[in-house]
Amino acid sequence: MVIAALIVAAGSGIRAGGPLPKQYQEIGAVPVLRHTVQAFLDHPEISQVQVVIGKDHLPICQDALSGLDLLPFVTGADTRQGSVHNGLSALEPYAPDGVLIHDGARPFVSPALISNVVAALREHTAVIPALPIAETIKRVTRDGTIVATIDRDGLWGAQTPQGFRYNAIIEIHDRAKRSEHRDFTDDASLAEWAGIPVAVISGERQNVKLTTSEDIASADARLRQEQWAALADIRVGHGFDVHQFGPGDHVTLCGVRIPHSHGLVGHSDADVALHALTDAIFGAIGEGDIGVHFPPSDPQWKGAASSVFVEEAVRKVKALGGLIANCDITLVSEAPKIKPHLAEMKEAVARMLGVTTDRVGIKATTNEEMGFIGRKEGMVAYATALVRLPLR
Template sequence: MSGSSQSPAGFTAAIIVAAGRGSRMGDAGSAPKQYARLGGQSLLAHSCKAFLDHGDVAVVLPVIHPGDVSLFNEAVSPHPDLLAPVFGGATRQQSVHAGLKALAERETKPDTVLVHDAARPFISASTITAVLQGIEESTGALPGLAVPDTVKRARSDGLIEETLSRDGLYLAQTPQGFLFGDLLAAHDNAAAEGHSGFTDDAAVAEWAGLSTVIVPGNAENFKITTKRDLNKAFDIMQVNKKLDVKHPHVGHGYDVHRLVQGGPIVVCGIEIASKLRADGHSDADVGLHALTDALLGAICDGDIGSHFPPSDPRWKGASSDRFLAHACRLAREKDGDIVHLDVTLICEAPKIGPHRDAMRSRIAGICGLSASHVSVKATTHERIGTIGRGEGIAAMATATVMMPAMSAGLVAGEEETAQG
């Protein structure tokens, strides 16, 4: 599976339509447009990846031209959820029908199906999610953009005949999503009656009497048809790369615990023989607690108490590696790269030096890092105050996480509303 969750619509498959010839792209003899390179990958690879990376899409099925097998193998990397391609037909409708029939022959048939044009490489995860949610409201859904300009009808010689109202007019995009059985039946019936020229699946659904709802589309989700479109796509990708540059976020953490009779004591995930132990609701590991807060601070996601309240009996006596692992997981879910962790332990006892390397290795193991990215230091409190009198132990920590820059505007994927 591509992700751990499934949409409310259940098992979802995506069909990527890539059987066209792309004659408007330009040079005769050149590869079809879906194999044109953009940022080092083919348009088809970009489109497949968007669905393979979406947690609610289980499998992706490319539909290609029979003569493009070698092109496909060069253009798209294997993936456990990427099915072997099937061959399409002479029209888009026939190609989608071939994909639907191939999915129907699988042991596990999808509940819902998304159909997407390979030449729309900037499809966003939020648009895919919106389509899946739209299927819950109707039998089908598609992303659409309200027509922004005045619309004219002209004769074949170019003379304007009338001005049309743009109210209720939308530019249809993909993916278009439907309940699988409904769309398969609609395509079966259309083919049986000799229809082969429907230009999208919503048209097939409309012909079959199925209802389809429009959800918000995205201005970046345009179809690349000409060389000018490809140049526009290249410009968008260059801007997105600049916006996607990661910047260092630094978080700080501090924790302190009383020392009470009854060792051993746990510090930075290592159990140390001692007559004293740190007193706390969990295992009171000051080092891991401070590191957890530092990571949460770097990603701006509260503090250890908001995630693991001491009032919650679930965390009584809990091992603090669970807290630190949770913070690491949150950082990575936000596309953060943890690059450095530094903790300073402040205590009169126990002696930290003999255990320093074990602590670094333990922290590195919890966080999935090399120990070379983890620093553990220790100092006394010069017998000043409660810590200096041996009544407590404290830790200060710093976490450095490389985080993506904030996206802004349509270039970074801002959604257009269906109402314009």
């Protein structure tokens, strides 16, 4: 039986707040939609994955799902029903026997649940996962007053993926479109309207649909906890760097240009903070120092932005299956003043490391006018980085 997956991700996703629709916001440092799509791509019983996206979402969708083996994206409609119809129509050339229709904002669908829906679809024309309602159900007016208590006996909450024989569900969608019935909120409702029995199998509590900002935050925390629990090899690296002052009108620290009476002398942009941080990360994974990977004798690094060095160190950590947990940087110099630029510096480093700003510490102090630092001849940076790797 050839089974296709149809992922519906055409909604505006505005109820979750944030700068992006909810399906493109990150949980566990990965877009919600990528988690969802990957679950079906990885499943051995799914032959094709078709994603339906919003009409203005192509650039962010391409970014979120880059590198995945997917059918060409399909643009959705004004309603969920219309979006599903567009996706089903796009699947017609592939002639699947069955299709699993799934919400793009349900990233925790398990391989077992997908298998169970596929197995039930071999016996039924339509099947959905669902869970019995456990809470007492109240009917409430718009002003917040209870008007009735609903008997919850026999009430179930529907989930996705909802499975259908392809020929049956596309024919039902065609009929509904011709008859101008366009207010169905899920595909099982269309099957009921068409008189097709819908089998119900047990859903999963974890298979939640992310809707609000609280849902996104909770999902992110859950994934990060799971991710960190699997990274039990904890490494600490230390970095140190020093650069002398020379001609110039600014210094670059943590990737931020800061006006100053002098510049820092170096082969690259002489970002003393990022050089120390790069050494700390390399040190945590036993990869030597910055000079090993980016020798000053190599002309390609002349004037280079030091963010390149940090990002390469992070890439090596990720190649080992790890992540950066946090970093702490201390700058020692009589001038310039760092405090006015701290927020921008923290944000820049957080982007390089792929962490939140609360995991980036940046401090500045003077040398009490002692030594070469006190004489304003140069600047020193110290950095530590905590790296988490899988146990080997």
